[in-house]
Amino acid sequence: MNTEPEYRWTTTPLTAALLRGALDLEHTERGVLPHRLPAPARQQIPDGQLAKAESQPSGVRLAFRSRATAVELDVVATKRVYAGVPPRPDGVYELLVDGRLVGSGGTTDGDTLTIDLVTGASHTRPGPTETLRFTGLPDHDKDIEIWLPHDETTQLAALRTDAPVRTPPSDRKVWLHHGSSISQGSNASTPTGIWPARAAALGNVELVNMGFGGSALLDPFTARAMRDTPADLVSIKIGINIVNADLMRLRAFGPAVHGFLDTVRDGHPTAPLMVVSPIHCPIHEYTPGPAALDVEAMSGGQLRFVATGDPSQTAAGKLTLTVIRRELARIVQQRAATDPNLHYLDGLDLYGEDDHTELPLPDNLHPDPATHRRIGERFAHLAFGGPFGGANRPPG
Known part of the structure; x- marks a missing residue:
């Protein structure tokens, strides 16, 4: 006997007003696709890696106020399959009521993107729309957020609730952050478990997360997107991807950092701006890139990375994490002499050598869930308890 209550659903159009953390909303044949880079920037993306990463809604959440006790969300998720690697866990959707986690769910099907890590070849198989349902919510007016998977591209097809919704503006300050896959949330298990989300919750700020896997490369279009995005607090985490990709030498790196900061400052001339250097990563502390897959680990069904550069070439300008932190x-x-709102945070204060001894990076590059939590808590202490201290504080 079916005891599920019958709900009188109200369907709410999925518009940009309902979404936080997205810079653009693309309308597709199957719904709407949140993007974390605006359309002009996406037209200049030179590779599929960044195109994939920016479409994964790390930090993006539906946010509304309602008396609803039941919520349904129809989605088309893109499941990634890497040839020769164990299956990835399904993306997680988390529902928060007044800032507290009260439910989570996922989908087991959707479009499937199969990628060959050795050749880079890929193909997509279309899949179905699936429905997530959250019930038993408290019967009073409340703020509801649905955090989308941080690492799974998601098209939103429909939102239904058993009471009308409205979208009051947030009075919290906006924190705009840019970084690598570590900032996007690689190896975290939930969208609110990525370190920027943890830090934002502790700092009581609205997160706009421009952490892009493999793609924190000082791209000018990313700097312009940051310039044009309203924000009260800004941070930029620089280094690991530039070494991973063996992208540039020391001569080019310094001017590129200056140019990126100049562009961001054009849109945020006086906002507290924090430059964050890389966390500890043993394979690249003294060894340049490029990074490569560990073939021996792959043969055993494990995903790990190795550094393939020659440490002796740092004398000729090749970059390591140690060199980048110093620069x-x-x-x-140098810039702080005329920019008193510019600050530096050493990534080793977020995760250093001692932390690695206790909580090693599982694949030699990315933190596990416990480490994400530690990094987020330390960032909150050092940033929101320091240069970002003008941010709203949690009640009580």
Whole structure:
């Protein structure tokens, strides 16, 4: 006997007003697709890696106020399958009521993107729309958020609730952050478990997360997108992807950092701006890139990375994490003489050598869920308890 109550559903159009953390909303044949880069920037993306990463809704959430006790969300998720690697866990959707996690769910089907990590070849198989349902919510007016998977591209097809919704503006400050896959949330298990989300919750701010897997590469179009995005607080985490990709030498790195900061400052001339250097990563502390897949680990069904550069070439300008930290500290010190709202945060204060001994990086590059939590809590202490201290504080 079916005891499920019958709900009188109200369907609410999925518009940009309902979404936080997205910079654009693309209308597709199957719904709407949140983007974390605006259309002009997407037209200049040179590779599929960034195109995939920016379409994964890390930090993006539906946000509304309602008396609803039941919520349904129809989605088309893109499941990634890597040839020769164990299956990835399904993306997680988390529902928060007045800032507290009260439910989570996922989908087991959707479009499937199969990727060959060795050749880079890929193909997509279309799949179905699936419905997530959250019930038993408290019967009073409340703020509801549905955080989308941080690492699974998601088209939103329909939102239904058993009471009308409205979208009051938030009075919290906006924190705009840019970084690599570590900032996007690689190896975290839930969207609110990525370190920027944890830090934002502790700092009581609205997160706009421009963490892009493999793609924190000082791209000018990313700097312009940051310039044009309203924000009260800004942070930029620079380094690991530039070493991973063996992208540039020291001669080009410094001017590129200056140019990126100049562009961001054009749109945020006085906002607190924090430059964050890389966390500890043993394979690249003293060894340049490029990074590569560990073939021996792959043969055993494990995903790990190795550094393939020659440490002796740092004398000729090749970059390591140690070199990058030193250069970033120098650049910030130089610029801070005329920019008192510019600050430097050493990534080793977020996750250092001792932390690695206790909580090693499982694939040699990305933190596990416990480490994401630690990094988020330390960032909140060092940033929101310091240069970002003008942010709203949690009640009580």
